[in-house]
Amino acid sequence: MSNIDRRTLVKGSLAAMMAGAAVSRSAFAQSSEPILLGVSGPLTGPNAQYGTQWKQGFDLALDEIQAAGGINGRKLAYQFEDSQSDPRQSVAIAQKFVSNPAIVLELGDFSSPASMAASPIYQRAGLVQFGFTNSHPDFTKGGDFMWSTSVSQADEQPLLASYAVRRLGLKKLAVLHLNTDWGRTSRDYFVNAAKEYGAEIAVTEGYIAEERDFRSTLVRVRDANPDGLILISYYSDGALIARQARQVGLKQVICAASSVYSPKFLELGGEAVEDVHVGTRYFPEDPRPEVQKFIAGFKKKYNGTEPDAFNAYAYDAMNMAAAVVKIGGTDRKAIREAFTKVKDVPSVIFGQATFDVATRRVKGAMNAELVVRKGQFALWDGKPT
Amino acid sequence: MSSWLDYTINGLIVGNVYALVAVGLALIFGVSRLINFAQGSIYLVGAYIGWVAVVQLHTPLPLTIIVVAVAAALVGLIIERFGLRPLQNSVRIAPLLATIGISFVLDQLVMLTFSPNPRALPSQLPDVRFQVGGGTIGPLDLLIAGVGLTSALLLFVFLRYSKLGWAVRAASQDRDAAMQMGVDVNRVNQAVFGIAAALGGVSGLLVGMYYNQIDTAMSLQATLKGVVAEVVGGAGNVPGAVIGSLLLGLVESYGVAVFGTSYRNLFAFLLLVVVLVLRPNGLFASARQAPPEPLTGTFIAPSRPVRIPRWALLAATAVFAVLPFFPVSFYVLQTLINAWLLGMLALSLTLVAGTIGQVSLGHAALLAIGAYTSALLSLTLNVPVGLAIIGGGLMSAALGTALISPSFRLRGHYVSIATLAIGEIVSLVILNWESVTRGPIGISGIPPLSLFGYELISPNSIYGFSFVVMVVLALLQGRLLSSHLGRSFRAIRDDDIAARAYGLSLNRYKSLAFIFGGFAAGVSGGIAAHLYSYINHETFNTQQSILALTVVILGGLGNVVGAIVGAVALVGLPEVFRIAAEYRILIYGIVLLLLVRFRPQGLLGTI
Numbered sequence: 001m002s003n004i005d006r007r008t009l010v011k012g013s014l015a016a017m018m019a020g021a022a023v024s025r026s027a028f029a030q031s032s033e034p035i036l037l038g039v040s041g042p043l044t045g046p047n048a049q050y051g052t053q054w055k056q057g058f059d060l061a062l063d064e065i066q067a068a069g070g071i072n073g074r075k076l077a078y079q080f081e082d083s084q085s086d087p088r089q090s091v092a093i094a095q096k097f098v099s100n101p102a103i104v105l106e107l108g109d110f111s112s113p114a115s116m117a118a119s120p121i122y123q124r125a126g127l128v129q130f131g132f133t134n135s136h137p138d139f140t141k142g143g144d145f146m147w148s149t150s151v152s153q154a155d156e157q158p159l160l161a162s163y164a165v166r167r168l169g170l171k172k173l174a175v176l177h178l179n180t181d182w183g184r185t186s187r188d189y190f191v192n193a194a195k196e197y198g199a200e201i202a203v204t205e206g207y208i209a210e211e212r213d214f215r216s217t218l219v220r221v222r223d224a225n226p227d228g229l230i231l232i233s234y235y236s237d238g239a240l241i242a243r244q245a246r247q248v249g250l251k252q253v254i255c256a257a258s259s260v261y262s263p264k265f266l267e268l269g270g271e272a273v274e275d276v277h278v279g280t281r282y283f284p285e286d287p288r289p290e291v292q293k294f295i296a297g298f299k300k301k302y303n304g305t306e307p308d309a310f311n312a313y314a315y316d317a318m319n320m321a322a323a324v325v326k327i328g329g330t331d332r333k334a335i336r337e338a339f340t341k342v343k344d345v346p347s348v349i350f351g352q353a354t355f356d357v358a359t360r361r362v363k364g365a366m367n368a369e370l371v372v373r374k375g376q377f378a379l380w381d382g383k384p385t
Numbered sequence: 386m387s388s389w390l391d392y393t394i395n396g397l398i399v400g401n402v403y404a405l406v407a408v409g410l411a412l413i414f415g416v417s418r419l420i421n422f423a424q425g426s427i428y429l430v431g432a433y434i435g436w437v438a439v440v441q442l443h444t445p446l447p448l449t450i451i452v453v454a455v456a457a458a459l460v461g462l463i464i465e466r467f468g469l470r471p472l473q474n475s476v477r478i479a480p481l482l483a484t485i486g487i488s489f490v491l492d493q494l495v496m497l498t499f500s501p502n503p504r505a506l507p508s509q510l511p512d513v514r515f516q517v518g519g520g521t522i523g524p525l526d527l528l529i530a531g532v533g534l535t536s537a538l539l540l541f542v543f544l545r546y547s548k549l550g551w552a553v554r555a556a557s558q559d560r561d562a563a564m565q566m567g568v569d570v571n572r573v574n575q576a577v578f579g580i581a582a583a584l585g586g587v588s589g590l591l592v593g594m595y596y597n598q599i600d601t602a603m604s605l606q607a608t609l610k611g612v613v614a615e616v617v618g619g620a621g622n623v624p625g626a627v628i629g630s631l632l633l634g635l636v637e638s639y640g641v642a643v644f645g646t647s648y649r650n651l652f653a654f655l656l657l658v659v660v661l662v663l664r665p666n667g668l669f670a671s672a673r674q675a676p677p678e679p680l681t682g683t684f685i686a687p688s689r690p691v692r693i694p695r696w697a698l699l700a701a702t703a704v705f706a707v708l709p710f711f712p713v714s715f716y717v718l719q720t721l722i723n724a725w726l727l728g729m730l731a732l733s734l735t736l737v738a739g740t741i742g743q744v745s746l747g748h749a750a751l752l753a754i755g756a757y758t759s760a761l762l763s764l765t766l767n768v769p770v771g772l773a774i775i776g777g778g779l780m781s782a783a784l785g786t787a788l789i790s791p792s793f794r795l796r797g798h799y800v801s802i803a804t805l806a807i808g809e810i811v812s813l814v815i816l817n818w819e820s821v822t823r824g825p826i827g828i829s830g831i832p833p834l835s836l837f838g839y840e841l842i843s844p845n846s847i848y849g850f851s852f853v854v855m856v857v858l859a860l861l862q863g864r865l866l867s868s869h870l871g872r873s874f875r876a877i878r879d880d881d882i883a884a885r886a887y888g889l890s891l892n893r894y895k896s897l898a899f900i901f902g903g904f905a906a907g908v909s910g911g912i913a914a915h916l917y918s919y920i921n922h923e924t925f926n927t928q929q930s931i932l933a934l935t936v937v938i939l940g941g942l943g944n945v946v947g948a949i950v951g952a953v954a955l956v957g958l959p960e961v962f963r964i965a966a967e968y969r970i971l972i973y974g975i976v977l978l979l980l981v982r983f984r985p986q987g988l989l990g991t992i
Binding site for chain 1: 833
């Protein structure tokens with residue numbers, strides 16, 4: 001909420017809450033007011049870290065958008081409402097956003113239960129729900145106002161499988177996946193692709209998000225005798241698994257999904273994540289201008305911190321929102337139409353993002369094959385580890 | 386064969402980790418008969434203080450441990466002095482709620498200070514590994530085992546041979562008698578909380594180093610596993626807690642070995658239920674030991690309920706009934722819809738917890754059963770939504786009662802722990818029973834609410850529907866409470882031996898209460914499923930169970946109107962505090978604590 005001072009915001013939301021539409025419409029009608037996006041996401045609760053990362057990505061994108069003159073001279077701003085990723089709260093937030101005419105577009109929520117519970121409300125009210133981390137295959141089936149730039153796992157997992165099987169030459173894989181809708185969907189796409197490329201799946205193990213101890217799971221993995229471990233994990237659990245795998249003496253090649261791509265993965269994993277292979281959508285030395293601009297801007301704004309995958313998703317999403325609002329203006333229906341028209345928006349994840357109007361998703365994520373070398377992510381040089 | 390050795394070692398290693406939390410919980414339970422839900426938060430605070438010491442101040446390990454122990458002990462003393470001591474003469478359930486409130490506040494404070502991002506907490510021990518079986522163990526494993534065993538041993542010696550230890554045991558057996566014999570009970574409590582908190586803090590530090598990772602979500606998990614381990618070993622029994630923890634670790638590890646990783650917690654909670662049913666006092670309770678809970682109903686003390694005049698109730702109902710006809714924003718309506726849905730759950734819980742005295746901590750499971758039944762009936766069998774919701778209610782009533790019936794012989798806190806476990810089991814079964822529940826993918830495309838062919842999709846009509854259903858359930862429950870059934874329920878709650886002497890069959894009445902309560906909760910879950918259109922195993926989680934219990938205690942146990950008032954308050958407050966952004970849950974926790982402090986019998990009092 002750095003681009004709009006809290007008092008205006010509070011006044012705006014209070015007005016919308018108390019008096020309904022009439023007051024707030026007049027309050028936001030002047031063109032000096034920023035164009036407002038609603039964000040529903042976790043700022044407290046078990047997923048709070050992801051909401052914090054969203055904010056960093058949003059704020060960087062907004063700085064750049066504002067510096068480039070905003071949207072036809074008007075500023076772009078967002079109102080972040082904390083849902084704790086709880087469907088009960090995300091539906092209330094949905095009603096709050098749809099009944100506030102100043103909100104032209106909604107972003108989020110984080111988890112599938114929270115996002116998809118709110119979808120019917122956005123759909124009926126005709127406000128676009130732009131779920132940029134919603135990989136659940138049914139998310140955009142909620143209606144024609146549901147759009148997503150989340151990398152489809154149907155796209156991402158074959159890339160990872162190709163990295164592991166074709167490039168690294170692994171033949172017998174153990175897949176460890178987060179047992180959530182995302183992890184499960186990813187696993188299925190991965191397993192299909194890996195089999196197609198000629199690898200054998202020795203064992204798959206799903207674990208719950210709160211799990212911290214993987215030693216017994218890793219004994220199962222060891223007994224299946226794989227030549228590679230595939231981690232469909234987030235960075236914190238991915239780092240835990242890598243550490244414990246090395247502790248119990250597993251020396252196989254580890255290959256992880258792009259969601260572990262974060263400086264935190266290196267910090268939490270320490271020496272254990274050395275030589276871990278990661279299939280990602282961009283990498284620090286990527287010559288693409290949008291990547292260089294993103295990484296340089298991020299480091300400058302946040303005291304030298306490296307951005308991670310969730311920062312990038314949020315940054316891309318805000319840029320996409322700006323591109324859409326530029327075309328569609330402030331009318332909600334026109335914004336929905338703008339999603340079908342917007343073309344080749346520069347994107348860290350996709351290079352250039354254009355929606356597939358039939359699925360309301362973006363196809364063709366970029367691919368980079370990285371490996372952790374000397375505590376840093378580096379482009380894989382093709383040498384075996 | 387060698388794999389089994391590895392599974393055994395791994396089980397012992399992780400059991401070792403659980404033991405650190407369980408010992409602290411056991412100590413507090415032994416003295417004040419209180420499940421300290423804030424123990425996990427002290428563990429969290431300890432981990433972060435340790436992070437500051439290690440990463441910022443570069444203290445050596447022995448000094449780090451001392452700093453963390455002292456700081457955590459201080460936190461424990463503050464909790465005891467300002468959070469719990471003022472409540473010692475009030476209802477027994479009030480301190481339980483207070484510890485929940487304290488854990489909110491502590492978790493939020495840590496999150497606000499350190500941000501929710503996970504951090505690395507590097508181990509300060511040399512990185513050498515010893516080969517054991519197929520795996521290795523490191524010096525931290527040994528240190529954790531050492532701290533766990535030493536502290537259990539020291540506590541055992543302290544309780545058995547020191548004067549203060551005798552005072553602790555005397556106070557735990559009979560607080561009033563101990564006071565008459567000149568024991569300074571407050572000092573005893575202070576000592577116990579200080580020691581338990583120091584232990585909790587150090588365990589957070591060591592476990593953080595063990596995984597090289599600390600984050601703000603670690604506190605609830607630590608409490609859950611600690612409670613399970615403690616109860617398995619015998620609540621209040623310190624050496625028992627250590628053995629219970631090791632056993633828990635082993636069962637989990639063997640569960641993974643035989644069935645796979647996603648079944649891990651299922652075995653932990655099944656172990657708990659089996660132990661509770663077979664040996665309600667834990668595996669290591671001696672036969673001579675006094676019963677763990679007083680025989681008569683001091684757990685839920687009677688209080689004078691606030692009498693609300695009938696006209697006021699009617700007026701309030703009328704106001705809420707006509708609300709949608711006025712220009713209120715959909716946001717307010719949606720918030721109230723949430724309140725009515727939570728209200729139905731609270732009606733259910735206030736009946737089983739308040740009226741008949743079975744304090745359930747797994748009530749979200751009833752929501753989940755109702756929601757899944759209703760969703761699947763309408764999706765796969767094309768049952769009309771109205772009927773499907775009723776089906777959800779019936780299924781919740783039947784399945785919920787059947788699941789809970791083994792724990793009917795338990796009392797007081799043990800019921801809460803058994804229901805907590807049953808709640809977790811239901812959620813894990815939903816996750817793993819993929820052919821029916823679609824596992825983690827969840828059920829999407831659930832049809833919207835409809836009645837006699839008309840879809841209820843506007844917030845106004847959903848509001849009207851959920852309000853009417855809740856009022857009908859509330860009226861039914863009011864009628865039930867004023868009948869002979871209600872009097873029998875309360876008789877069982879207040880003195881089950883006397884009730885039995887009068888010829889009341891305890892199990893039959895408890896079943897009746899759960900059938901009625903299960904129906905209300907199942908209907909609430911069913912409506913939620915059709916409202917959300919998508920549910921998975923995370924939709925109805927432990928936090929919801931805890932929230933429901935908070936509502937019920939806040940409103941006044943057994944109090945029908947109180948349950949609804951409590952639901953409106955606890956749904957409304959976090960929304961009102963939205964202005965405070967990230968601080969809202971902190972403020973919510975503080976408000977909760979103040980309410981418990983000044984109205985421990987609930988806003989409207991126990992009926």
